[in-house]
Amino acid sequence: MAGTRIEKDSLGTMEVPEECYYGIQTLRAVQNFCITQIPISHYPRFLYSLAFIKKAAAAANASLGLLDQEMSMAISRACDDILDDKLHDQFVVDVIQGGAGTSANMNANEVIANRTLELMGYEKGRYDIVSPNTHINMSQSTNDVYPTALRITLILKIRVLIEELEKLARAFEAKRDEFSDVLKIGRTQLQDAVPMTLGQEFGAWGVTMREDMQRLAEAQSLVHEINLGGTAIGTGLNAHPDYRRSVTEYLTAMSALPLISATDLVEATQDTGAYVQLSGVCKRVAVKLSKICNDLRLLSSGPRCGLNEINLPPMAPGSTIMPGKVNPVIPEVVNQVAFTVVGGDITVTMAAEAGQLELNVMEPVIAHTLFNNLDMLRRACSTLRERCVMGITANREHCRRMVENSIGLATALNPYIGYERSAEVAKEALASGRTVAEIVLEKGILSQEELDDILKPESMTAPRQFRSS
Template sequence: MSTPAFRIEHDLLGDREVPAEVYYGVHTLRAVENFPITGTAISIYPELIKALACVKQAAAHANHELGLLDETRCKAISAACDELLAGQLHEQFVVDVIQGGAGTSTNMNANEVIANRALELLGHAKGQYQHLHPNEQVNIGQSTNDVYPSSLKIATWFGIAGLVDAMEVLRQSFARKAEEFKDILKMGRTQLQDAVPMTLGQEFGTYAVMIEEDQQRLREAVLLICEINMGATAIGTGITAHPDYAPLVLKHLQRITGIPLVTAPNLIEATQDCGAFVQLSGVLKRVAVKLSKICNDLRLLSSGPRAGFNEINLPPMQAGSSIMPGKVNPVIPEVVNQVAFEVIGNDITVSFAAEAGQLQLNAFEPVIAHSLFKSVAHLRSACLTLASRCVDGITANAEHLRGLVANSIGIVTALNPYIGYANATAVAQEAHATGGSVYAIVLAKGLLTKEQLDAILRPEVLTQPTPLVRP
């Protein structure tokens, strides 16, 4: 006798054939049909699947402690959640990342997968919900409106932790280059015009500091998403939830996730307010803007090799042209720039979606989640790629840099305290008009001696605060 290809499941709209082998059910099936939007399933975000498993496992233990779920079913639900946490069955999360219904389809997808796997563990067939039901047992004391935002926050915490780690890899890469280049003198620039000397190490050290600052801003912003609304159920009044459910589910979630979660003091406010997501998205935008600025600098400093700045060399990664032989492009900074543009756009999406919420619920959290998860994942990959395939391999054109400093008009700024602003201006104008060096013109005018010039124009004097040289 052949195994049936389908099982029959029922919902308020009627009966449907569900493929016998899948772990999701009728509610998920309808969602797949209703939302053929991006072609990308929520399984692309494993942190979200694991966060949902954390929530469902914590809820099962809380309800068991309250006497609302027997030990056998609790253990089966918990075991199914453990499998999700181990990375199993993620392919069964098939609803589109952008969906109507405020995340209901995602919650139902989780309920059905967990219920059907738990049924198997109990020795029953998928779909035999009389033994363990997706809504009546897996979802007991819950609503999409507290499960979904709480899961998004847990998933985002997991994702931000990975992003901060990736930023640390990039920060260390820039810090190593700062040390390597600490004695290489170069010209600093403001508004793309020659300014005053600095070291290449100072330039790269600045990038390390910029990244470190944004790591700290992320650590601060992520604390806002520790506040969850489990126990709120539909709109925050806690209808159908046991009075002791919220503190119990919080206790288990803290244990399972290791995150310092807290229950929101006002569950009605927490159920409708997406401010924490807006704040975090803004910090992600800040990270993106800073990374893009750094990549702009790397592209400019490496421009050439003959007709550009040619101060540094980026490691060659691939042929740069199908028509120009030998051309190599700064492809790694370019791809990071594009990630930054995407993240900035995602922030706009998050802002509009958060603003569009109405009354007691925001129906647009799915696109908020999609936007945040993309930003976090792509920024993480961008940081690791920029470090390993670009920054680690950068070399300096030290002789060229020294020549630019020696021939620069900008070093006249260091002479201001000794020859006065008017004399320094005259020297700069003559150097610009004749192409002569500041050093030679100052000597020719008798403004300073060679010994005085050499003392004033030492690299350590030019690149840091130093007491006036008094020969």
């Protein structure tokens, strides 16, 4: 059987499994916070962020003469193991935890300390030689480490979401070009409006995705500001006067991210406004994606008794009782992602509001919610693009027939015969089941030549000059 080692902290002693790189404080957190049963290792980029910070701190402390060079190099190698996807199974604390992220920070401190001890030829647990708090956490506090790790992780996750939105926008734009000659009836309030092309409809969705990419980039710029070096409340207690500058330079170089040290570290340690802003943008993206998916479900409804203007690629049999039924399961799942993200925005909002005085202790739930929302949105965009949008086809003739039979064509008569007479024609067409063109010709309101020009659907999908009657 595997053995244990005895570790001690300010609350007492505990037995820690010998093979584990984490220590007593991590073990206490595992016992205390069995909440989501999702460990912080669920978010690898968060572990990378912690490793970058600890590595940068060790380098800065060594450069300032506060940490032995040999130990600093060993800490750096231990951090590199994490960056190389090793030791991730040792990050076991729950993503939602009390203590403002102290347990996550200590999990990192203990894992790095014990790996450093191994690299220096010592047994795990020899904290008299390499201490999680004294050495790994030197010049730091959870209150500047955790928010900085959170922000680095968000920057990385926003990047990949923007990339997926770009791909989705391109997919919509490809369909815009493919369907540029497909005439259909536009609708407002779910009622017939005026003609447009199916390409215009898909093109608009591409534009809205690109707008959200810009909003995400703006929100991302806010999280480039970090409070590292502020230690407990932003005053820099227990840190060398040059540490803030040095650690920020090292971290920026190691992470290859344009990080900026906050102007006022006291303010930066307590403020969570950037998270609220980002969460709001995520909600915006989710709402727009959900609206588009609602449209896709409407346009593909049927196939015999709905709009049936487009066909979504069939992904799965749709019913256990109705043979042949195929449901729009991909837009449906994206809708549900959107609902989750919108709910998450409420969580982030309330957590940001719940901070008191010099620290917001609710950052773990902010981190978990934002990480999850960004990941879900990224996957939703990829799924929607690959398993739905790219395979959509148009029912061209059906779309054109509906345009020709629509009373919405009467709108084009307004500049020529006036709104009132156009309304009379539309009303009669609706009541009789005849077309607008038939009634106009029967009443001698316009000639066939005039009518053909005015009611030409292709000329009603863009501005045009007209001659009044």
